[in-house]
Amino acid sequence: xxPKLWNETIDAHRHAVREAILDTxxxxxxxxxxxxxxxxxxxxxxxxxxxxxxxxxxxxxAILFAWHERQIAAHLQQLVDIRDEAGDAGRxxxxxxxxxxxxxxxxxxxxxxxxxxxxGGGHTAHAQQHLQGFVRDLLAEAAKAGDVRDDVAPDxxxxxxxxxxxxxxxxxxxxxxxxLVTVTLAGLRPPR
Amino acid sequence: xxPKLWNETIDAHRHAVREAILDTxxxxxxxxxxxxxxxxxxxxxxxxxxxxxxxxxxxxxAILFAWHERQIAAHLQQLVDIRDEAGDAGRxxxxxxxxxxxxxxxxxxxxxxxxxxxxGGGHTAHAQQHLQGFVRDLLAEAAKAGDVRDDVAPDxxxxxxxxxxxxxxxxxxxxxxxxLVTVTLAGLRPPR
Numbered sequence: 001x002x003p004k005l006w007n008e009t010i011d012a013h014r015h016a017v018r019e020a021i022l023d024t025x026x027x028x029x030x031x032x033x034x035x036x037x038x039x040x041x042x043x044x045x046x047x048x049x050x051x052x053x054x055x056x057x058x059x060x061x062a063i064l065f066a067w068h069e070r071q072i073a074a075h076l077q078q079l080v081d082i083r084d085e086a087g088d089a090g091r092x093x094x095x096x097x098x099x100x101x102x103x104x105x106x107x108x109x110x111x112x113x114x115x116x117x118x119x120g121g122g123h124t125a126h127a128q129q130h131l132q133g134f135v136r137d138l139l140a141e142a143a144k145a146g147d148v149r150d151d152v153a154p155d156x157x158x159x160x161x162x163x164x165x166x167x168x169x170x171x172x173x174x175x176x177x178x179x180l181v182t183v184t185l186a187g188l189r190p191p192r
Numbered sequence: 193x194x195p196k197l198w199n200e201t202i203d204a205h206r207h208a209v210r211e212a213i214l215d216t217x218x219x220x221x222x223x224x225x226x227x228x229x230x231x232x233x234x235x236x237x238x239x240x241x242x243x244x245x246x247x248x249x250x251x252x253x254a255i256l257f258a259w260h261e262r263q264i265a266a267h268l269q270q271l272v273d274i275r276d277e278a279g280d281a282g283r284x285x286x287x288x289x290x291x292x293x294x295x296x297x298x299x300x301x302x303x304x305x306x307x308x309x310x311x312g313g314g315h316t317a318h319a320q321q322h323l324q325g326f327v328r329d330l331l332a333e334a335a336k337a338g339d340v341r342d343d344v345a346p347d348x349x350x351x352x353x354x355x356x357x358x359x360x361x362x363x364x365x366x367x368x369x370x371x372l373v374t375v376t377l378a379g380l381r382p383p384r
Contacts, residue, residue: 149378152371156363160375164356171348179344183352186341187379 020046021056022070025063034064065123072127075103079134090147093138093188097161098181100135105168105177132158139188149190157188212238213248214259221256257315264319267295271326282339285330285380289353290373292327297360297369324350331380341382349380 024046028037037060043053057063079096086095132155139154139161148157164184168177216238220229229252235245249255271288278287324347331346331353340349356376360369 149375152375156368156371157375159359159362160356160372163359164352164376164379167351167355170351176348179348180352183341183344183349183379184356185379186381186383187356187375187377189378191378192384 017046017048017052018056018066021048021053021063022067025060026067029060029064069123069127072124076127076130076134078103079131083138089138089141089145093142093148094181094185096135096138097165097185098178100162101165101168101177101181101184102174104166105171105174107169132162135161142188146190148188151191160184160187209238209240209244210248210258213240213245213255214262217252217255218259221252226256261315261319264316268319268323268326270295271323275330281330281333281337285334285340286373286377288327288330289357289377290370292354293357293360293369293373293376294366296358297363297366299361324354327353334380338382340380343383352376352379 021042025037025042028041028045039053039060040050042060042063043050046053057066079099082095082099083092086092136154136158139148139157142148143150143154148154161184164187165180168180171177171180213234217229217234220233220237231245231252232242234252234255235242238245249258271291274287274291275284278284328346328350331340331349334340335342335346340346353376356379357372360372363369363372
């Protein structure tokens with residue numbers, strides 16, 4: 001019987017190699033452009049053999065999708081942490097939506113071809129639903145507390161927020177991102 | 193010398209053939225799916241020879257891009273007409289943004305693969321800028337009249353509107369689209 005510790009060591013090793021492949025591929029893709037990255041380059045720069053690399057991923061696209069999934073999971077965790085640190089329902093909503101806008105603002109630096117590949121992939125549908133549900137719950141809570149309008153369903157308001165804040169990707173400064181958040185939040189307030 | 197009337201007849205004929213190619217290709221793409229449409233099918237269904245078709249367009253993708261450009265131009269004209277029919281600055285803005293939301297709502301029926309192709313094409317950058325400028329001018333006018341907040345530049349507000357209203361694409365009903373427009377417009381109102 002293989003000892004448990006040995007299995008854990010193998011798992012940790014495999015995880016570390018996988019992480020290194022993702023990091024290297026992302027660095028190469030942003031440095032040299034998406035179309036010029038090859039599996040050989042990735043293997044060489046990660047410090048593993050090509051045959052080993054192919055045991056982890058079938059092609060460059062699969063690696064970039066895995067990188068993107070990891071990135072989305074990290075962003076979702078970041079939003080959960082921010083929610084848990086903030087005070088009441090209204091403040092939680094404000095803090096999470098501002099953080100989301102800054103994530104969208106950062107994302108623009110990926111470059112257009114990379115962005116089109118990652119967001120056309122269809123592998124993000126589950127994460128998108130998760131995000132939508134997360135924001136919907138925050139909105140429902142804030143509506144109960146009277147901070148958010150209750151004449152429109154939280155799910156519809158979540159769609160509005162997430163689309164509106166995506167405009168942060170095209171904004172030139174952090175100040176502009178904050179103004180976008182202010183305007184978006186104003187749309188959520190109970191009608192006068 | 194070729195008489196002027198003859199040239200006009202040729203131009204009108206070329207224009208009619210081009211329009212027929214666009215209509216046929218769109219019908220085939222929406223009926224059978226994007227990837228299954230061939231140049232031969234398009235020629236046959238348009239009632240022209242394959243050689244003639246290739247004098248107009250090099251491939252199916254080019255035809256779909258041309259269709260999309262025509263579609264965007266028609267939508268912009270529709271928004272201009274709506275602006276010119278509405279009353280004061282505030283009502284012009286409301287009417288145009290509602291019409292834009294309904295266009296975004298209709299657009300979802302294109303299907304995912306067609307949508308990804310058309311919007312990843314880069315051929316829409318000019319039209320996007322035109323639309324952004326059009327909405328910006330409406331917002332500047334409405335801000336002057338006191339109907340729209342003036343603490344955020346009209347260009348930033350235009351980005352906010354256009355992104356927020358794109359959420360209409362995922363909405364299940366016209367009533368939901370109208371609620372989205374209401375929420376988006378609420379974000380534009382002068383702060384209390």
